[in-house]
Amino acid sequence: MSDERKTGEVFLSGRELSREFGYGEHRTLAVNKVNFDFHRGEIVSIVGESGSGKTTLAKMVLGLLKPSAGEIMFEGKPRDISNYSKRRQYWQTIQAIFQDPFSTYNIFNKVDSVLQDCLRLQGFKGLSKEEEFAKMKEACSFVNLHFEELSNKYPFELSGGQMQRLMIARIFMLHPKLLIADEPTSMIDACSRATILDMLLKLRDEINMTIVFITHDIGLAYYISDSVYIMEKGIIVEQGSADEAILHPTSEYTKRLLGDVPKIYEPWDFTKAG
Ligand SMILES: Nc1ncnc2c1ncn2[C@@H]1O[C@H](COP(=O)(O)OP(=O)(O)OP(=O)(O)O)[C@@H](O)[C@H]1O
Numbered sequence: 301m302s303d304e305r306k307t308g309e310v311f312l313s314g315r316e317l318s319r320e321f322g323y324g325e326h327r328t329l330a331v332n333k334v335n336f337d338f339h340r341g342e343i344v345s346i347v348g349e350s351g352s353g354k355t356t357l358a359k360m361v362l363g364l365l366k367p368s369a370g371e372i373m374f375e376g377k378p379r380d381i382s383n384y385s386k387r388r389q390y391w392q393t394i395q396a397i398f399q400d401p402f403s404t405y406n407i408f409n410k411v412d413s414v415l416q417d418c419l420r421l422q423g424f425k426g427l428s429k430e431e432e433f434a435k436m437k438e439a440c441s442f443v444n445l446h447f448e449e450l451s452n453k454y455p456f457e458l459s460g461g462q463m464q465r466l467m468i469a470r471i472f473m474l475h476p477k478l479l480i481a482d483e484p485t486s487m488i489d490a491c492s493r494a495t496i497l498d499m500l501l502k503l504r505d506e507i508n509m510t511i512v513f514i515t516h517d518i519g520l521a522y523y524i525s526d527s528v529y530i531m532e533k534g535i536i537v538e539q540g541s542a543d544e545a546i547l548h549p550t551s552e553y554t555k556r557l558l559g560d561v562p563k564i565y566e567p568w569d570f571t572k573a574g
């Protein structure tokens with residue numbers, strides 16, 4: 301968490317946002333009148349147990365699911381993604397990553413065309429081969445990949461770690477204002493998770509994007525976030541700075557989640573180790 305760091309103005313908000321699925325006795329209110337404000341450059345975590353509505357909320361923000369009620373404000377105005385060109389414009393500013401890197405790629409595209417697609421999406425036209433090459437190389441070196449060694453490979457020919465780094469190289473090229481990272485329940489190993497986080501934080505510093513991190517892990521949320529939203533059964537039951545929401549929780553639900561991570565706020569005392 302970095303309370304001292306100044307984050308910018310609000311650029312995306314939700315107002316009384318709801319989404320339901322099904323009818324009658326099968327009706328589920330997945331997201332129930334939630335309000336949020338995401339600021340430029342901040343790291344937000346959305347924490348909650350399985351089924352609490354986190355992915356549904358993310359999909360509404362991404363414009364992949366229509367809200368049943370409520371409104372999303374984007375750069376101070378009601379978001380308008382009512383036609384293809386408006387949606388395309390919106391998607392130039394917002395990206396999502398999932399920690400299963402396979403889901404990000406078309407497996408029949410080689411690495412160079414994965415990255416070339418990013419240049420197109422960014423609206424770069426008429427670049428020379430050398431300019432394209434330089435931009436792709438720059439993105440790869442940001443994540444410690446050697447473009448020349450990988451450019452001719454298919455995603456399934458990369459190692460898991462290379463694939464994850466390629467995913468971040470794409471984000472580097474796309475320069476989104478908002479990145480949503482939805483973490484699946486099945487955890488990737490702790491080491492590559494830490495590497496991904498490190499790179500995302502470095503990227504945030506580089507291009508001042510907002511990161512919305514969706515996780516079950518309240519301990520992780522505390523360490524990486526500026527703001528935290530805790531969701532229970534579609535409702536935001538706690539929100540605030542990481543310190544407010546996690547060190548001084550008011551809801552029983554947050555206290556229960558914290559019960560799984562005892563003494564989160566006590567600094568490690570290495571003198572007592574061993
Ligand atoms: N397309 C859908 N049709 C019907 N119900 C759905 C649909 N998508 C989600 N739901 C329901 O909405 C609720 C919230 O689901 P959601 O996927 O948002 O939870 P989540 O917090 O992301 O959970 P997890 O941590 O397991 O990913 C669940 O009860 C789920 O069954």
Ligand SMILES: [Mg+2]
Pocket residue numbers: 354355356482
């Ligand atoms: Mg989910």
